[in-house]
């Protein structure tokens with residue numbers, strides 16, 4: 001599978017990087033893979049247009065395909081391809097993860113794998129299966145505990161994870177697979193070309209799933225738009241978020257959880273400025289220590305937020321929290337991933 005790459009290193013001066021948009025052969029000469037562990041030769045593909053047919057209306061529309069770098073077509077013959085450790089060497093990672101996700105079959109024959117190798121070599125991460133497993137096991141957990149499982153109100157589902165190893169494992173495995181893939185490829189366009197995210201009947205775009213460190217405001221607005229609030233999440237939307245952790249000690253909440261705060265973002269909604277404060281909640285000290293080893297981490301979780309309110313004390317600036325519960329070490333990794 002050929003990975004599209006948006007920038008490359010100049011062969012004549014390897015300290016210099018060029019974007020695919022600005023590249024010209026006559027000016028820049030030969031180019032190399034931007035992963036410094038790799039540096040294999042690449043070739044350039046110029047901007048082009050492509051006709052895309054709308055399946056419903058039957059109308060054809062012309063779309064622009066941005067320029068990019070890729071392996072030259074001769075790479076199969078010459079063997080000059082991405083190194084095994086190169087982040088643009090997508091194939092083996094994808095194949096391994098597709099194989100791994102087959103484990104979900106152990107839970108039931110009817111369950112589809114979280115990740116399948118598609119016909120066009122697009123892997124599908126089926127987020128809805130992941131969330132349904134959590135919901136099913138939570139309902140069971142709830143009815144066993146208070147004998148009241150039929151109130152039809154699944155307000156905690158997908159927000160509170162269940163401590164059942166049997167149900168948790170497939171979720172954690174797919175979280176890990178998604179994280180390692182994001183961490184290696186990172187580029188949203190590239191990810192969306194290789195992986196489709198499904199949620200129920202609809203597909204989730206990478207823009208609604210992966211939020212980089214400078215996109216916390218977009219994440220907050222997304223959660224508000226879908227009413228994914230604490231204690232009453234509207235829908236269970238898993239996301240992957242990059243966080244820069246504050247180097248302050250974890251606090252203990254009134255419920256006995258440990259709380260690790262990430263660096264906040266200052267935002268403005270036109271009238272006032274406010275802070276977005278992402279935080280991770282964990283129950284266990286060894287997990288806390290594992291998280292705090294990292295400065296930048298990528299977390300896969302089902303976040304919730306709250307509406308923006310004026311603080312009771314005018315001395316403080318208004319702020320909103322984005323809360324993420326982490327119950328397993330496979331829900332997070334260093335970003336970019338260290339290998």
Ligand SMILES: [Zn+2]
Pocket residue numbers: 033034035038039040081082083086087088089
């Ligand atoms: Zn490479």
